[in-house]
Amino acid sequence: MDLLGRLDWLDPLDPLEPGPSPYRVPLPTLGRMTSQAQPQPQPPADTRAGAAVKAADRAHVFHSWSAQGLIDPLAVAGAEGSYFWDYDGKRYLDFTSGLVFTNIGYQHPRVVAAIQEQAGKLTTFAPAFAIEARSEAARLIAERTPGDLDKIFFTNGGAEAIENAVRMARLHTGRPKVLSAYRSYHGGTATAINVTGDPRRWPSDSGTSGVVHFWAPFLYRTPFYATTEAEEAERALRHLEDTIAFEGPGTVAAIVLETIPGTAGIMVPPPGYLAGVREICDRYGIVFVLDEVMSGFGRTGKWFAAEHFDVVPDLLTFAKGVNSGYVPLGGVAISAGIAATFETRPYPGGLTYSGHPLACAAAVATIGVMADEGVVEQAARIGEDVIGPGLRELAERHPSVGEVRGLGAFWALDLVRDPATREPLVPYNATGEANAPMAAFAAACKARGLWPFVNMNRTHVVPPCNISQAEAKEGLAVLDEALSVADGFLA
Incomplete structure (x- = not known):
């Protein structure tokens, strides 16, 4: 399958799926950056190599901001454009831009x-x-x-x-x-x-x-x-x-x-x-x-x-x-x-x-x-035409969304337990069981092929600045489904 090609949608029988999303669109092969070389095919799964990478990481890498014995880092096999994939062959749309740095995507x-x-x-x-x-x-x-x-x-x-x-x-x-x-x-x-x-x-x-x-x-x-x-x-x-x-x-x-x-x-x-x-x-x-x-x-x-x-x-x-x-x-x-x-x-x-x-x-x-390639202008357009309107529509559909805010390719959803009082979905600096609602939301995103940026009671929408409209809508569709999980924690 082409790296920037169509991503299969969820099984329609998935019990977490709330129903058809207005953002669900067929995704053709995306010629997003015409001046670039054509994307290379995603390599086949190699679980043995992935296991070796994970074992070496766990034996020797000391990770930042983490309790070392409580983390399970994903072993990444490759990345290109707005996507990365693991050694099992699962591909993720990256709504984090790494740590908000791959402004032109991976491997340009x-x-x-x-x-x-x-x-x-x-x-x-x-x-x-x-x-x-x-x-x-x-x-x-x-x-x-x-x-x-x-x-x-x-x-x-x-x-x-x-x-x-x-x-x-x-x-x-x-x-x-x-x-x-x-x-x-x-x-x-x-x-x-x-x-x-x-x-x-x-x-x-x-x-x-x-x-x-x-x-x-x-x-x-x-x-x-x-x-x-x-x-x-x-x-x-x-x-x-x-x-x-x-x-x-x-x-x-x-x-x-x-x-x-x-x-x-x-x-x-x-x-x-x-x-x-x-x-x-x-x-x-x-x-x-x-x-x-x-x-x-x-x-x-x-x-x-x-x-x-x-x-x-x-x-x-x-x-x-x-x-x-x-x-x-x-x-x-x-x-x-x-x-x-x-x-x-x-x-x-x-x-x-x-x-x-x-x-x-x-x-x-x-x-x-x-x-x-007009990347700055593309970030402005995608924010004004797709991400901003799309997130505001999600806020109307999901009571767990307290506020939508942002510009360009730089957005946040403030998730709440009670829309009237604006009580955050999880307490400030929550960990462990107290953070369960956000952990469940993040897991729902990842299960559907979207890698989210989650911090405290927020999810940030910060994809590459040159993300295509089709890719952005793909991500919004996954957020639509995952927010139904967050809705389940409302007071």
């Missing part, structure tokens, strides 16, 4: 070829030298960042980008404190995990890192008793300014925000909020850092999510979609004012693999693919 031939070509030319070189792939990647990124963010400091990923952005802000201002939102995730390294607001911070929170958390706007679960977006924005800005006043404006180096929070729930900020934060930062001489590690490079239907709000930060962090995750790469885009601080003063930071040639070659090719 142009990017694979660029990595191979760079490996044949110059596999690696130290960061102190000028290298063609590094220079070109920096130029292409700077062309697309908003405002005067024209200097690029390369890192290996998003957490290191936040580490260095905070260091730059502290050195630029001479101040120690950083403010960030409770509903946020900024990475797992020492500073980044303290800047993070979600529970992954708790085991590693030093309490002395100079980070102060505050409430950012989120109307559906407002901490400000707001009833409109305008009220939520105004009250959230007042709360932020009060926090700064009580912390001491002269002690605050930076405010760090995800332009649109990702793992924490894809809460699109209300109109005027980010512009208000920009004004507060200007008034108090605070560096404004926008984290676009997840929301950047087409994910929201713009090159960067900041474009939706007409704001320019002083520092912008990126990673993930910059090269679709094919080789680890991240970075900080730096404004002219902050770059000037280090014009004659050495910047005290660096990484052995900063701007690695293979990673930068992948970024150059990825940006080229996105420009040539």
Whole structure:
């Protein structure tokens, strides 16, 4: 069967199936990227090889964010486009984009070829030298960042980008404190995990890192008793300014925000909020850092999510979609004012693999693919024409869906136990039996060939930005069926 060809539907006698879905459409072979080579046939099942991969993993791989004895990782045999498959031959439509990084899907031939070509030319070189792939990647990124963010400091990923952005802000201002939102995730390294607001911070929170958390706007679960977006924005800005006043404006180096929070729930900020934060930062001489590690490079239907709000930060962090995750790469885009601080003063930071040639070659090719194939525009269209309307229709059909929110290829369903009270389907940071409803929902998705992104009481819809309409509808049909399982847990 062609990799991007038709996926067989569920057995009509499946007891979990609620009935015909409006999203169920026959899926022809998909010529989704006409400039690509034709997809290769999926290899036959090889359960023996899969068992060997799994055994080696369980014997030697220490997995992140996991109790090692309680996990059962899927052994993946291959991937292409919007799909991956296991050694048993089962194929999954990936509604996670890996960890929201395969913005152009898996194994795009142009990017694979660029990595191979760079490996044949110059596999690696130290960061102190000028290298063609590094220079070109920096130029292409700077062309697309908003405002005067024209200097690029390369890192290996998003957490290191936040580490260095905070260091730059502290050195630029001479101040120690950083403010960030409770509903946020900024990475797992020492500073980044303290800047993070979600529970992954708790085991590693030093309490002395100079980070102060505050409430950012989120109307559906407002901490400000707001009833409109305008009220939520105004009250959230007042709360932020009060926090700064009580912390001491002269002690605050930076405010760090995800332009649109990702793992924490894809809460699109209300109109005027980010512009208000920009004004507060200007008034108090605070560096404004926008984290676009997840929301950047087409994910929201713009090159960067900041474009939706007409704001320019002083520092912008990126990673993930910059090269679709094919080789680890991240970075900080730096404004002219902050770059000037280090014009004659050495910047005290660096990484052995900063701007690695293979990673930068992948970024150059990825940006080229996105420009040539209209990937950013496709993300905007698929969000406006298919995913957004489709998810809102699912919300009308399923009482477990409390809210639909998102942009482009960046969406979340907030699942609830009681639509009237908005009680989450599972408690905050639930584990074990308390998390059973979300575990059942996820299992129903996987049984039907959809790999979901599930976090707390939410499922995020974050497929590749160039997913086709047919593929998106295929995923919506599976969500329709799996949400019937979530409906069964309503109070």
